[in-house]
Amino acid sequence: xxxxxxxxxxxxxxxxxxxxxxxxxxxxxxxxxxxxxxLAELLKISPQQVNKxxxxxxxxxxxxxxxxxxxxxxxxxxxxxx
Numbered sequence: 149x150x151x152x153x154x155x156x157x158x159x160x161x162x163x164x165x166x167x168x169x170x171x172x173x174x175x176x177x178x179x180x181x182x183x184x185x186x187l188a189e190l191l192k193i194s195p196q197q198v199n200k201x202x203x204x205x206x207x208x209x210x211x212x213x214x215x216x217x218x219x220x221x222x223x224x225x226x227x228x229x230x
Contacts, residue, residue: 164224165208169220172220184202
């Protein structure tokens with residue numbers, strides 16, 4: 149329970165990323181990539197790893213987030229210059 153509370157924020161963000169990825173794959177029905185397997189090939193990771201990502205259970209590195217953004221042409225975070 150303690151671990152769950154301590155990691156709630158990144159788990160929520162992982163879930164948001166997962167939903168965005170799944171939506172983009174659904175929207176890409178006629179384009180590449182349109183499946184988790186195709187996404188895995190482009191990211192040069194295993195399909196099992198992609199499955200963990202889209203379940204929201206993977207603690208993603210910035211490198212992986214950037215690769216996903218580039219491959220799917222989406223953005224997960226907006227940064228404001230202060």
